Amino acid sequence: MSTAEPQYPKNQPQPETSGKAVVSLVTGITALVVPFVGLITGPLAVIFASKARKEIKRTGQKGDGMAIAGLVTGILGCVGYGIFLLILIIAAVVGDTDGKTSTPVKVETSASAPTATNSATPSATAQTEGKAVTFSGKGQKKTERVELSGDYNIKWTYKDNVLGPGDTGSNFVAALQGTGNTTAFESLVNEIGRSGSGDTNVYDLEKGTYYIDVQFAQGRWTFTITPK
Numbered sequence: 001m002s003t004a005e006p007q008y009p010k011n012q013p014q015p016e017t018s019g020k021a022v023v024s025l026v027t028g029i030t031a032l033v034v035p036f037v038g039l040i041t042g043p044l045a046v047i048f049a050s051k052a053r054k055e056i057k058r059t060g061q062k063g064d065g066m067a068i069a070g071l072v073t074g075i076l077g078c079v080g081y082g083i084f085l086l087i088l089i090i091a092a093v094v095g096d097t098d099g100k101t102s103t104p105v106k107v108e109t110s111a112s113a114p115t116a117t118n119s120a121t122p123s124a125t126a127q128t129e130g131k132a133v134t135f136s137g138k139g140q141k142k143t144e145r146v147e148l149s150g151d152y153n154i155k156w157t158y159k160d161n162v163l164g165p166g167d168t169g170s171n172f173v174a175a176l177q178g179t180g181n182t183t184a185f186e187s188l189v190n191e192i193g194r195s196g197s198g199d200t201n202v203y204d205l206e207k208g209t210y211y212i213d214v215q216f217a218q219g220r221w222t223f224t225i226t227p228k
Contacts, residue, residue, distance in 0.1 A: 020049075028072070146211065149207035167194075178210050
C-alpha cells in the first residue's frame with residue numbers, strides 16, 4: 001500500500017505596490033527639496049496620497065507607508081510655501097507703504113508778543129490803541145517800539161539798582177525818543193538810588209514810532225505809557 005505524498009499550496013503572488021503611493025512619495029519629497037516646484041508638487045502629493053490609501057484599503061496593495069510619507073511631505077511643502085508666500089506679500093505691502101512720499105504739512109507760525117530783553121535793538125512796534133502799554137526789563141536797553149500821537153502820562157519804577165554788595169544806589173536815566181522822521185526826545189527820569197518811582201507827562205507828540213531808551217540802569221524797571 002502506497003502512502004500519498006502531502007499536498008502543499010502553491011506560492012501565492014505577492015500584492016503589487018500602489019503606483020499612486022509611489023507618486024505621492026516622489027512629489028512630496030520634491031516639494032521639500034526643489035525650490036518653487038513644491039508650489040505644484042506639494043498639493044499633488046497630498047492628492048495622490050489620499051487616493052493611494054483608499055485604493056490600498058480596497059485592493060490590499062502594498063505602499064501604505066509610502067502614501068503616508070507622501071501625505072506628510074506634501075503637507076509640509078504646502079505649509080512651508082504658504083508661509084513663504086505670506087512673507088513675500090507682507091514685505092511687498094510694507095515696502096509699498098514706505099515708498100510713498102508723505103504729503104508735506106504746512107506749518108504756520110504766529111508772531112509772539114514782544115518780550116523785554118537786554119538787547120539794544122527795539123522789537124516789533126506796539127500799538128497803544130487808547131490803552132496803557134507797559135514795558136519792563138533789567139539793565140540798560142531800548143524797549144519795544146510803540147506808536148504814539150498826542151499827550152501821554154509815563155509812569156516808571158525801578159528797584160535793585162545797585163552795582164554790587166554795599167552799593168547805596170546807582171544812576172537810573174531814561175528818555176523817550178522817536179525813530180525815523182520823529183525827532184522828539186523827552187527826558188523821563190534821571191535819578192540815583194536803589195529804588196524809586198515817579199511819573200511825567202509829555203505833550204503834543206507828533207504821530208510816529210517811539211521807544212524808551214534806558215541809558216543807565218543796573219536793576220529792574222517798568223514803564224507804563226497811558227494816553228491822557
